[in-house]
Amino acid sequence: MSEPAEQPLYLQRDQPQGVPPLALTGERTLPDVPEENYWYRRHLVVYEWIRERVGGLKVIDMACGEGYGSSVLGAAAGEVVGVDANPEAHEHARLRYTTGNVRFARDLVETFGEPADAVVFLQTIEHVRNPDEVLEHFKAIISESASPLVVVSTPNLLTLAPEGAEKSENPWHIKEYRPEEFRALCAAHFASVEVYGLFHARKLAVHELAIKKLGWDAIHKRLGITKRFYDRFTPAISAKDFILTTERPLEGALDFVAVCRP
Template identity: 30%
Template structure:
């Protein structure tokens, strides 16, 4: 399941991409309470407001100027949220100035990944926390090491990711991000094509696709009747489980220097 960065339309709650991306920020919220937080590759800023729900201050770093301008509009009403235009491999911050750093779906786009992780460690406090997510290569199945997603440079297996992160952090805990099992059909085509090719399952997929073409109110009303939930999962419909690391589409890691 290739996951593009959210554009302005994807920020609307109800978009399938909103749910899967925003869920990671909500996962991070309990860890940022009262903290100074940096979000590297913040994109159009949709996650900064989520982090700000419990963080004392949030700084977003974005390398693309036009995207950073959009992010500034997104967070302009909060004086404790700021956007910096910078490369995540060379950031304009002093050593050890952030309590928590987040960077979701970023490292797979970077050629100089070691430099990126060194920079993360440099600006993170010694007792700080780094939360990162990236596609799981066991799931995405690169061909001869080359990701199928043309925008990705490298995709890690969970084992590779943990090994890489442990070069920079003493403690690394892995989680698999999965859709709640109450959703029998994922909203993403790549997930749907992996489902069993039985008549029952393929009929569910066909029904899902028919419902997805209907107006939202009617779509969700019928989905509630058939499955007991709205058709499109929200940020609350994703789980982060250590037991799902090997098979989940996305790997999330929490990294620390101290336990």
């Protein structure tokens, strides 16, 4: 995510009447900020993937932030509760995304305990100091369900941080995980754990190849077209420019997505 700043650099554009725009601080991703579109789509594709697996279920979207993910899940789930402790994010989500089957609760992920079939916890476990307690809490929430499911995602330390580093420069992150660390964390609490990797696809795969093989980062700087190129390229990224799979080595993944069942 983007680095935090003392003064907000970006605000959400074109919000519905009566919905206050949120500022991009780096703590969470936001839709409706063109400069943030890469990160937003990178998160959105996972929500869309989960949506296909929670049809008719009651889902708790923990640390839901702005609320867009809860809305996505609500297109298939029987009921969705988006949970976030931040007052500004909660108010924004409540005003923008509440529908007949989607509602929002202002609470901590450690204490919200409403029973459900599924818990979704995306790109947040790297922010918490007590991941084992949090996962045990989620397991308790789904304990009475006939179709229990917990989905947890986190960025890959190996592709997020500089080579050899134990953590990226993101000040909001407490612990970033290698593939084996993340799998072991989830397996300590759930009997069944399947870990998917998120990778670039389509134009992002071409862009990644151009950087690695052709030195594109240096070329656009020499040509003086960096801002012009990315002002067009970044807003054009879509969820289709990412792929979730178990068929590639997790060491090269951008993010891990663990599908956990007790």
